[in-house]
Amino acid sequence: MWQILNKAEKYIGGVLFFIIVILGFLQVLFxxxxxxxxxxxxxxxxxxxxxxxYLGSSACxxxxxxxxxxxxxxRLPKKLLLLVNLFVSVCWLLFCVIIFMTSFRVAxxxxxxxxxxxASKLPYVIAxxxxxxxxxxxxxxxxxxTVKLFRKTDLEKGREGTE
Numbered sequence: 001m002w003q004i005l006n007k008a009e010k011y012i013g014g015v016l017f018f019i020i021v022i023l024g025f026l027q028v029l030f031x032x033x034x035x036x037x038x039x040x041x042x043x044x045x046x047x048x049x050x051x052x053x054y055l056g057s058s059a060c061x062x063x064x065x066x067x068x069x070x071x072x073x074x075r076l077p078k079k080l081l082l083l084v085n086l087f088v089s090v091c092w093l094l095f096c097v098i099i100f101m102t103s104f105r106v107a108x109x110x111x112x113x114x115x116x117x118x119a120s121k122l123p124y125v126i127a128x129x130x131x132x133x134x135x136x137x138x139x140x141x142x143x144x145x146t147v148k149l150f151r152k153t154d155l156e157k158g159r160e161g162t163e
Contacts, residue, residue, distance in 0.1 A: 002144060009059045009137070016052040020045055039119035047127040054134025061141035082149070089146040096139035103131035 023045045031037040060066050073084060107128035115124040 005137075005140075006059075006062065009055050009062075013052060013055050013059060016048050016055070020048050020052060023048070043117045043120045043122055047122060050127045051130045054130045055137070057134055058137035058141055061138050062144065064145065085149055086146065089142050089149075092142045093139055096135045096142065100132045100135035100139070103128065103135065107132060 023041045026038060027041045027045070030041075057066075073081060076084060107125050110128050111123070111125040116122060117124065
């Protein structure tokens with residue numbers, strides 16, 4: 001299941017990035033070369049970029065590529081490091097839950113009010129739903145990484161017992 005999610009995130013992220021670049025190119029081309037800007041490209045680019053960011057955040061979480069301060073943590077004893085990592089994971093998961101709940105309410109309100117963009121009449125709920133979806137994916141990745149951390153620690157304990 002995790003490998004399917006890994007590939008899907010990266011594939012969808014790549015496709016979104018490609019479309020964002022194409023739309024950005026079209027914006028520049030029509031605005032500066034043809035002197036006739038396309039109003040819809042900006043809104044589509046914005047919506048795709050929001051989805052790209054939240055899918056990318058999940059992928060970064062899975063690969064542990066988020067910004068972190070390692071100078072302090074690297075000097076801790078292994079047992080304390082495990083506790084610090086667990087504390088960070090719990091805080092991160094709590095953050096994901098809080099943002100999920102809040103963003104879900106905002107997206108539901110946008111859907112209820114039928115909020116749409118000006119130029120292309122896209123429903124705002126499309127962009128706003130990226131946040132709760134991203135938080136669910138990121139929360140799953142935090143859980144995945146925490147489980148991996150404890151499995152790795154258990155394996156290391158098993159090796160120490162056999163020596």
